[in-house]
Amino acid sequence: MSPEPSTTEIPDASVLDARDVARRLGTDLASGLSSAEAAARLERDGANELEPPERIPAWRKVLAQLRDPLVVLLLVAIAVSFVAWVVEGAHGAPFEVIVIAVIVAANALLGYAQEARAEAAVAALADMSAAHATVVRDGEPRSVPASEVVVGDLLVLGEGDTVAADARLVSAAALRVAEASLTGESEPVLKDPAPLPAPTSLGDRLCLVFSGTAVAQGSGRAVVTATGMRTEMGHVADLLATTVEEPTPLQREISGVGKMLGTVVVVIAVVVVATILVTSHVRTLDGLVTVLLLGVSLAVAAVPEGLPAILSVVLALGVQRLARRGAIVKKLSSVETLGSATVICSDKTGTLTRSEMTVERVVTASGEVVLTGEGYSPEGQVRVVDDDAPLTPETRPDLFREVAIVLGGGSLANDSSLRRDGDRWVAQGDPTEVAFHVAERKLGTTESRAARFERRGTVPFTSERKLMSTLEADSAPEAADHALVTKGAPDVLLGRCTHQRVGGSVVPLDDAARERVLAEVDRLSDMALRTLAVAYRPLRELPADLDDGALAALERELVYVGTVGIIDPPRPEAATAIAEAHRAGIRVVMITGDHPRTAGRIAGDLGIVEPGARTLTGTELDEVAARGPDAEAQAVRDVSVYARVAPRHKIEIVDLLQADGETVAMTGDGVNDAPALKSADIGVAMGITGTEVSKQSATMILADDNFATIVDAVREGRGIFDNIRKFLRFLLSSNMGEVATVFFGVVLAGVIGLASDDGTLVLPLLATQILWINLLTDTGPALAMGVDPATEDMMARRPRRRDERVIDGRMWRDVLVVGAVMGAVSLLAIDLVLPGGLVEASGAVAGAGTLDAARTAAFTVLVLAQLFNAFAARSETVSAFHGLLANRWLWGATILAVVLQVLVVHVPALGEAFGTVPLTGTQWLVCVALASAVLWVTELRKLFLRAADRRPARA
Template sequence: MSSGSPSRADRLPSTSSTDSGPTDPSLREVADVARELGVDPAVGLDDTEAARRLAADGPNELRSKPPVPLWRKVLDQFRDPLVALLLVAMGISVTVWWVEGADGVPVDALVIVAVVVLNAALGLVQESKAENAVAALRSMTEATSTVLREGRRVTVRSAELVRGDVLVLAEGDAVGADARLVSATALRVQEASLTGESEAVLKDARVLPAAAPLGDRFDMVYKGTAVAQGVGRAVVVATGMATQMGAIARLLDATEEEATPLQREISRVSKVLGLTVIGIAVVVMVLAAIVNDVSSAADLVTVLLLGVSLAVAAVPEGLPAILSVVLAVGVQAMARRKAVVKKLHSAETLGSASVIASDKTGTLTKNEMTIQRVATASGEVALTGVGYRPDGEVRAGPDIDRGGPLEDERLLREVVMVLGGGSLANDAQLVEADGEWTVQGDPTEAAFLVAAHKLAGTVDRVAEFERRGEVPFTSERKLMSALVDPPGEGAWALVTKGAPDVLLARCSAVQVGEEIVPLDDERRATALDAVERLSDRAYRTLGVAYRRVAEGFGTDRLEEHESDLVHLGVVGIIDPPRPEVTAAVAEARRAGIRVVMITGDHPVTATRIATDLGIVERGARAVTGTELDRLDGPGLRAAARTVSVYARVAPQNKLQIVDALQADGHVVAMTGDGVNDAPALKTADIGVAMGVTGTEVTKESATMILGDDNFATIVAAVRQGRVIFDNIKKFLRYLLSSNMGEVCTVLFGVLFAGVVGLEGASGGGAVVVPLLATQILWINLVTDSGPALAMGVDPETDDVMARPPRGMHERIIDARMWTGVLSIGLVMGIATLLTIDIFLPGGLVEGSDSLAVARTAGFTTLVLAQLFNVFNSRSETTSAFHRMFVNRWLWGAVGLGLLLQVAVVQVPFLQVAFGTASLDLAHWGVAVAMASSVLWFDEIRKLLWRARHRGEVA
């Protein structure tokens, strides 16, 4: 184990760890285990005793986290620092309203309350939707187990299994609890969910001779695994949290979840805004008091109200709610693409991913073993079609990948015999239901059935054979044989398939067309060359042979007759890549995201698939789990920088890889399906669980669940995550620059009141400000929430996958954005104050209108400038006219804002409420022209930037 990551990796119950204590059931005779548990394995428990044990030990379920109460969920929605800042602003606003005499309704305070409540409601609704989506991915039926009770076979809920129950196991069953085998006949169990080993493990009831790793305990079966082949019986020794799966589930409580990058950034922005708001309010109030020579209580209240209003204006009240809406919309878009995100803020994190570490089987590949090559004495053919759907054809020729149909009769007969023989020495079944093809049994054996369907008549011919006996596969023999009776031939046949080198050693002849010829050294070398050629191309190879025996041949000790066989040929089998993954990997690489493959398969197979998918270049090599275990911390990090294929890894190695990548500054998305993957998924920045094949423990610990177990779905979710981040930047850019325009207007209006003609404009010596407090609040209502919300669902403006991932320490509001915010805000302030100056007597430009009219014109200019700024803010570098009409919500929000501004200026009762006066067409024309300066200024700025940075991406 690496010394660089002991704090996490050492917590895992490694598959190489051993339980050597005297109570370890794998080291004890089954009779002793049964006696200690008080059960007769031939009879099982009685119902009364089973009920007593269930009441004493509790249900056979993994402990889940207690449901979070509603009050706690509601409280969590208010923990955002920005929400706290808004609540403080609301408190100040209510205090000022009360000091003034509590006249009317505190509109600004009510608006803030509404925003905070809306934000909390959105968060609660989305979390509820995510929980429902996760629940929908679970099995619609309860898991059941067959047990012996009082000598009878009965089916019970797996949750009701107790220690001492005798499990009756058969092909296709899920193992309901940890159990010591009593008997086993050709029993093979898929333990990938627990150990990460893709091959089914052969089980035996003999006592384990010495303590062994979890994956090598052949006399035990474990909860959460599945029977791939054979039958057996086993005594339950552990249930619930006492199982091996439960031991891993307990580790999840010790694995801490970290805040997402977006949560950390919003927290930082909230703190900066809080300090900025306080500073602005104090500066403006002091300047207003100095410039206007405040002496009366009324003037003091006016100045105080101005400062508070400006502080409220500087805080983007709609930010929390808009952020929640944007994330919720993005999460729903991901869900439609089969990616269920459990927490809102995690959606953006996915867009920041710089590494996607993916399983091979089922995610990058179809998890459907497929025969693609058949090599016989007369040549080699290719089979088209992938997966379990039996569509395809047999091709031959010098370039068999592009060859034509197989027409050589001799080669065709040999291929038919190979696929037919492999289908006879076979315990799998191919099943069609509603157009979907699935297999029951070992996937490798099923590959023969699928391939046989691609040769007309082969399956029908095989179906006529009657099985008379069999010799099961064992890891020691590496062979399986079936004794079959071909109808009407007057003789039986022993058909054998297995490891090619082992099988060839038992062969003395070879099938060549219709003839059987001796297997001389030259032909044996040719057969071995074919095996090596297929193996070098990462195919898993299996040989097929047979021998004829007399009708009525005795079935006792059949394996003694697995000799003098006639070699038929070799097949090349592979789990084919998903067809859409190659394009998805290319898209990820274009986006600057490394794709890393992690698999338990052979290094050659892993490298072949990774090369075919474009993950690595030809000639790259895989690093094995054994090699990882020998590396220290610096060595792990060095390997993580360059290695993109890891093979023969144990599940605990995933945690090492995650640690090393994160230590190197990467945002890591990690996929997994087995229970032993759960700690690594929880530690990763984005844990991605398989929704179809993943265990419940894995789904519980993951950030995102794939409804289709498809790598391409992850890349699509990354794109959506980047769009979410872009939209967050858009509305932040818009809100901050617009609010900065309000700040600049008031700040410079107070500071340069004499220059623009405001000083003494009231004629009564009272404090004169460019905008009234109610007008500032109106601007926030009209221009902040609607356009910003519409901008938050803006379609992709720039090509988000044409730039590298956002760095871990890259600010969401960086120096370039702050420059844009300040410059746009300054232009808004200047345009607004110049408009006021144009219509007021005195100042830089001589006007003739009243203060009310001039202020209304300036007020209108600022509102219109912010509506123009909507289009500026869609990109920092791309013209506002690019894809200008793709977002109808944006145009709707701008149109509504314009109508409301017309109403507040022209409707009499609104004029009274907001201190406005009617404007004629000339006033409106000046306001529109001055407001548009914001758009033209930003277009020039973007044009200059693009000229300096040609070829760069925003």
């Protein structure tokens, strides 16, 4: 019968003895819980499952897509346009209503589809949990669904198992647990049931195992201390569920543009109506309705209804280009955000490194060698450190023999394997052990070693011994019949050694030699290398019983051979990408759960920081935070390498950087990265090594796990941002030209000869003509500008500030100037065609001098002016003639627009629909000349800006 628990709350089981934890939880370490007690606890605490996120009805998700200010403005435009169409007699189809409605619906459906992908994030966390677990109940091991594991259960852990719940180890035999997905630790962690002297970070709690991690080697038993949402995995799920996904800078800016345009629209409508009522003598109800409809039409014309659709299409084209480069973007607006990133926070393991342990150094009594090449492909050289020459049996026979014994011994005392599968190498087992196989193949002694030795017994690695030994039958004629080969922690192994291998001789290992070996180990550790030593013992007589205990007793009087230094090497392309990021003014920050010394070494090698720069651990960050927010904010500004961090620390770092005005991109591949990926301005997950949770939480996935792809994405994002500015400048200035034409055409009707003799209100443009202009120029040319090639080295400039507007003051001045010029030349065309006014045109230009001819001329000038504006708007300062032929899509859209405008003017049926009459050749030339004024005025302004930029700055 289970003892009565004293409490079910264990504040920190890592600092308590396992027996004390079991007593508090009412667990018998021999028989586990009873079935009845387990059922009672399951009823009390609930299933060992992660809570699913609250489901939001589909209709609420769709409505959420319609809350954007610009979309709300378009909905108002739909309503107003529909009312105007009804009041005017409901003739024909309400084309403007249909077009705007389709745009709004398409954007809402697109947003809904994007958000649906994110809902699986917490569900993916649950999928990582073990389907079944082995527990001891009623004194017998039994397999139960993982959801039925309860606090106090005695877990039985074996190689390949997924840990079902957080638990305190009771016993462990060579137990190694892969915790990279939770802590960021690059290699499986060797577990030790001994209690810790004090609380420590998650990655250093060696006596605990955590839900969702995997047993890579060995076996053990553990008492469950937390289930479901109370586990460390549950805390991550809670962070993920409660983390607010901030809108991207582009979303914030477009939202601001929508609000601003809403205000402008209301002002325009009120001013136009008031001005007309004051300047015109409107006396009838029909006249009043006409004036009101005109104000409404102008207000609707001021809204670039094509903006959301064009923005989505341009971003989608950018997404396709990135996909071809190996970057999969789930959220369209995130493409532009990458271009404005000022900080990239990156995980280390698997992101900046290969996640493949590699032997880098071997030190023996005869010298030291360095091994080139990285990863599991055995391509590389073994070179002598002293003279940087290749190591061969002829040039350095003693050193070669010692290195061969070290690498061969490490491959013998080893349970991993390395095999070739076609063009690639496949590794199985502990990554550190695989590293010995790879290194031995580089030396070229694998086949001779395999032919000489045959395993007869094994003493497995345990956390207490920190050693692994194998008994090998030795077929070499000059050798003893058997050899005990041992590898392990250098300080422990040296305690079992009495002799040392020096070349072809075995000499006593005196105190001076021991000190030299330990000094070499310390030097390798200072290089952030993990160290393992290799020794052996020739055996001519074997004990009668070859069980583990008898073989372990032979681990004495060993002959020390040498020590290896192992590291998870950086990706070769990562250093180049980081240098390119620095050139672009982007700071790279490493955030990892790995050891501080290792993190600092990798960061220095990659150029993230200068070698020896400060590394901050999660515990130290907590200490800094305790001193106040200012101290924490300053630390985040100064430090670019963080080690031994928990998931909450990653979010804190991201939040602090964002609060400091940075636009943060966060990369990662593990469960521990998921909350920070969601919290960052843009989350980037690894596609190959990344967990499903990180992929679902991120907004972009690197299909090739290549950090360099992020830099390509930044370059693409900057180009997209430039193109967004181009078509925004074009759309807003073109719409402003329409407003200026109608507004001043009414206000100045008497001046330009547009006023009627009876005082009836005469409009410079018809509503159908305004609609045609919007459909003709707000789609093709604007879309073509969205794929405009870059005109400068975008990675040579600093990223834009978080508070920098997409539409800044200088762009607004451009918009107003260009809009005014468009309005002026359009009204001048009316003045030239109609008799009277400021300019008395010749008969060739005036033609019949009818109102329809004048409107057709103004209509045509406005269309052509907007097409000239498309070329002028390609850059704020660079001449339109620079790279004039670079964008074939813009030329195609322009030619198509000209052809359609000619058809509208000269095809009788279209002329009747749009209120146009044919123009003469001379009138067409005049229209082209007037419209080109937009280009010449813009060119003069750019010339002035370029000259101003070259002037020396004044104090």
